[in-house]
Amino acid sequence: MSALTDLTLAEAARLLAAKKVSATELTQAHVDAIEALASLNAFIVTTPERALADAKRADGRIAAGEAGPLEGIPLAIKDLFCTAGIQTTAASRILGGFVPPYESTVSANLWRDGAVCLGKTNLDEFAMGSSNTTSAYGNVVNPWKRRGDNRDLVPGGSSGGSAAAVAARLCLGATATDTGGSIRQPAAFTGTVGIKPTYGRCSRWGIVAFASSLDQAGPMARTVEDCAILLRSMAGHDPKDSTSADIAVPDFAAALGHGVKGLRIGVPKEYRLEGLSPEIAALWEQGIAWLKEAGCTIHEIGLPHAKYALPAYYIVAPAEASSNLARYDGVRFGLRVPGDSLDAQYEATRGEGFGAEVRRRIMIGTYVLSAGYYDAYYLKAQKVRALIARDFDVAWESVDAILTPATPNAAFAIGENQDDPVTMYLNDIFTVTANLAGLPGIAVPAGLDASGLPLGLQVIGRAFDEETVFRVGRAIEQAAGFTAMPQLRAGA
Ligand code: GLN
16 A cells, blocks of 8 residues: 555656556545554544545546546645535634634645645644644654654644655645745755745635734645645635735646756845754755756845844734634634623633733733734834845845745754743744745755754745746756655654
8 A cells, every 4th residue: 555655756657547546545545544553643533435526536536537636535634724515623622613614715625626634734723823732632742753752743834744754644634824934944944845926826715813913824735746636625715804916827737848947046144044054054055956967047135124024923923813814702612612692602611712922822822912012012013024025126126036944953852942932933933924025935855964854945935936936946956856755754
């Protein structure tokens, strides 16, 4: 069975179309793999019956010559996307038992194109975190281990379940969301590929909101090509999301054939942080050398306001979260803890329903939006955000894409960084700028650290130019020749 779970999505699609493998066989192999590696805790809910029914329908459509672009491809869905008739929790107790009567646009697009639903993946509660240790449904275990060290590592977050499931070969691809790095950081921690598209590329309709001006859905998979295939299906204008862009969705996978010769690659000097680990610095240099070799020209650029990105993000994101999460009142969704009055019910429900990190964000967000502090914090952060976006506009005058490390470190052990929120927030140092500016960014595995853990590089591009981001990502993927595999995986 391991052969089927080791396929890339593109290979599986070819075998399905050629009728060399059936959707039912392919799905059964993944259902078995999920069961065998349940200890990773990558899924909150598995839907094996639904998956096999989807597969059966896919086999019928393939036989009838009516196959969609993802016909019979088994995928996992981050449990932040509402799925009609399947529990959706955002990894929070407050949504325990919530079964949406509607389907998110992104997941509906995948089913429209023939994909098979394996289940809902674990995440940090309400997508707040970088370690998948804030989930009410328990930690997710990274399928990778440090050499000679059996401790469980985090898969990154918040899309840790999707990342672990892709890396451990429990699915051919997964949906994820990225508000400050939640696709790219877990991709880097698990040796997988993840892209946060341009803000507005994918509809946010039916995705549980964290910070609406930053949230964006995207795919995770094991290759750049697989992400390109998935994004094409996920993306597209949706009248139900007023921030969804009415822009044609290109054939991202076709763009990969164009290579990178002549592309101008920017290297932001501000990202050479003091104290940057020598391993990450060397990987970055390696990436620069690879792209030069592939025919790109390299240009040092300035992103002078990047140093304020993290503090600005940790004001804007909690502010929006505190407003978005006001709807969880014990009346409309999920958990209800009764009290003597309506206020008491709200308090009891929210006190019991939200975990510590979510409560921290609500308090920070409420504080920065409060009358006396709005100008000092929230408004200031919004101004900084505009300056960060302008830095990129200037950069695009001289470069076509920007290369940076994806994360400042490799995966850490479960429990490490746990009692120090600020160290945890530093995980997002290289990723949040793209969210604040609304730009697409991809993380691609590029090497291993001294203990054998994957490290990733990030490529950021112009708004709605995911094609260039994919092309540069592919060049890195080809040069890196990353073939290392996690210790815990299907068939191993
Ligand atoms: N780690 C960041 C946070 O905790 C980003 C999360 C995300 O992108 N959803 O806010």
